[in-house]
Amino acid sequence: MPRSSPQRHDTRQQQRRSASWVHTLRLLLRLVVTGVGVAVLTGTLLHRYRPPTGNAVTTHDTAEQDASANNHGSEAGLVGWIATSLGSGARLHGLEERFQALAAAQPDLLAGAYVAVLEDGQHASLNPDRATAAASAIKTPVLLLTLLARGQGELRWDETLQLQPHLVGGGSGWMGAEPPGRRFPLYMAAREMITVSDNTATNLLIERLGGMEAVNRRFLALRLQGTRVNSWLPDLDGTNTTTPRDLALTLALAESGALLNQRDRDRFRAIHGNSRPNSLLPLGFLQGLADAGVAANVDQALIDRGVRILNKTGDIGTAYADTGTIELPDGRRAVAAFLVEGTETTPYNSPRMRRLIQNMAAATAKALEEMSPSEAPAQSTPP
Numbered sequence: 001m002p003r004s005s006p007q008r009h010d011t012r013q014q015q016r017r018s019a020s021w022v023h024t025l026r027l028l029l030r031l032v033v034t035g036v037g038v039a040v041l042t043g044t045l046l047h048r049y050r051p052p053t054g055n056a057v058t059t060h061d062t063a064e065q066d067a068s069a070n071n072h073g074s075e076a077g078l079v080g081w082i083a084t085s086l087g088s089g090a091r092l093h094g095l096e097e098r099f100q101a102l103a104a105a106q107p108d109l110l111a112g113a114y115v116a117v118l119e120d121g122q123h124a125s126l127n128p129d130r131a132t133a134a135a136s137a138i139k140t141p142v143l144l145l146t147l148l149a150r151g152q153g154e155l156r157w158d159e160t161l162q163l164q165p166h167l168v169g170g171g172s173g174w175m176g177a178e179p180p181g182r183r184f185p186l187y188m189a190a191r192e193m194i195t196v197s198d199n200t201a202t203n204l205l206i207e208r209l210g211g212m213e214a215v216n217r218r219f220l221a222l223r224l225q226g227t228r229v230n231s232w233l234p235d236l237d238g239t240n241t242t243t244p245r246d247l248a249l250t251l252a253l254a255e256s257g258a259l260l261n262q263r264d265r266d267r268f269r270a271i272h273g274n275s276r277p278n279s280l281l282p283l284g285f286l287q288g289l290a291d292a293g294v295a296a297n298v299d300q301a302l303i304d305r306g307v308r309i310l311n312k313t314g315d316i317g318t319a320y321a322d323t324g325t326i327e328l329p330d331g332r333r334a335v336a337a338f339l340v341e342g343t344e345t346t347p348y349n350s351p352r353m354r355r356l357i358q359n360m361a362a363a364t365a366k367a368l369e370e371m372s373p374s375e376a377p378a379q380s381t382p383p
Contacts, residue, residue, distance in 0.1 A: 075221075078256075078259050079221070079223055079253065079259065083223045083249055085121060086116050086118075086248065087116045087121055087125070090121075090122050090123075091123060091124065092122055092124040093124075095363060095364065096124045096125065096126065098360075098363040099113050099125075100126060102363070106352055106356055108342065109340050109341070109342060109343070109346060110340065110341045111126060111127065111339070112127040112130050112132060112243065112338070112340075113125060113126040113127075113128070113244050113339075114126075114243075114244035114247070115334060115364050115367075116335055117332055117334045120332075124364075124367070125245070127244070128243060129226060129243050129244075130243060130244075131228075131243050132341040133235075133238030133240070133316060134238075134242040135315055135316045135319050135320065135321050136199075136233075136313065136321070137312060137321035137323055137337075137339070138202075138227070138242060139193050139197065139202050139312060140247060140250050140251070140312045140323055141246070141247075141250045142202055142206060142229075143190060143193065143194060143268060143271060143272070144222075144253060144260075145209055145218050145222075146208075147254075147267060148218075148260065148264075149209060151261050155186060155209075158185055158187060160183040160185055161183065161204040161208055163178055163179075163181060163184070163200070163204065166232070167200060167232065168180075168203075169200045169202070169203050169232060169233045169234050171234035172197040172198060172234070173192060173196055174192075174198065175189070175198050175201050175204070176198075186208070189205050190205065191271055191274075194272055194275050195275055195276060197277075197312075197313075199234045202233045206229060212230065215229050223249065226245075227241065227246045227250075228240065235316070238341070242321075243339070244338065245337075248336065248337045252335050269310060272324075273310040275311055278298045278311070279358075280311075280320065280357045280361065281311045281313075281336060281338065282299060282311060284359060284360065284361025284362045285309060285326065286298055286302055286305075287362045287365075288362030288363060288364065288365030288366045289305055289307075289366075289369065290369065305329070307326065309324045309327070311324025317348050318342050318348065320341075320357055321339045321340070321357075322337075322338050322357055322361075323336065323337040324336055326368070328368060334364075334368060336361070336364055338360050340356050
């Protein structure tokens with residue numbers, strides 16, 4: 001049998017090696033393509049059908065948070081629109097002159113006021129941007145921040161807050177008398193902060209919102225330029241500040257229906273409407289109505305006249321405040337904020353500070369009662 005030449009044998013070996021490499025490369029290519037396909041499919045499935053994590057909430061709340069997250073980017077635009085709309089109508093010169101006369105009669109008191117009708121922007125003010133001691137009026141912006149954070153999924157309404165020694169605040173409220181380590185539902189802290197002006201409840205919420213600096217950054221994002229938390233409550237030294245315009249804007253933001261969802265807007269109104277003290281803005285407003293006499297129940301007397309005031313007061317002895325949403329018989333809503341701070345010559349807890357707020361509220365009642373809503377243009381809608 002003839003033997004093959006060495007050259008032909010080497011050629012066949014080279015061909016076999018070449019075929020082997022081609023087969024190997026094809027196999028590797030198939031593995032790579034298959035791996036990429038599996039990875040893409042797995043990622044898609046995990047994204048679409050991801051399981052709940054330890055921070056999961058109910059399906060309803062998740063959907064609500066997703067909707068809020070989609071709107072979060074437009075928050076700055078909404079805030080800007082509301083801030084611009086507030087006080088965009090005619091100036092109430094007669095009411096402003098009355099504010100000035102009342103303040104001039106008390107030269108040792110620093111007075112500020114801001115009143116605006118939400119539907120048409122008619123407004124009046126006195127030192128609207130002068131920052132003074134906020135006292136417990138700071139709790140209204142804190143409530144707004146709490147409900148905004150809830151709507152955006154940053155906290156839960158039913159989560160619990162743990163009492164820590166540095167958060168215990170004296171003065172009004174009962175939570176501070178509880179032992180350290182006690183836990184309170186967040187909704188209870190929000191309610192007690194306003195209804196009984198609980199200082200410890202306020203501190204718990206400020207801590208949960210990230211602390212004082214985080215809260216102050218959030219205030220600035222809401223265009224509350226003069227509102228700052230510098231001390232834990234009760235802050236008897238008056239280091240926490242706000243302005244009449246900021247307090248009025250806080251109420252306008254809550255009332256707009258564009259920033260808070262319907263559920264949280266209702267919560268804000270329900271909590272703010274159950275604040276107990278009514279001896280400043282509500283009493284003064286009642287005294288300013290034409291047919292008002294002496295009333296044993298201020299809130300009921302206002303309701304009997306078609307008026308409801310959802311307010312929150314503040315009082316640290318050297319400063320008084322009251323801010324509230326006023327619902328009028330003709331369907332209009334107004335926001336009002338009054339701040340009065342004493343000076344070095346003002347006696348502690350001077351009744352003149354309270355009377356000045358009452359008198360400015362009475363002047364507001366007269367002015368709003370005399371206004372004709374039919375003359376005002378309709379309020380525009382948010383962008």
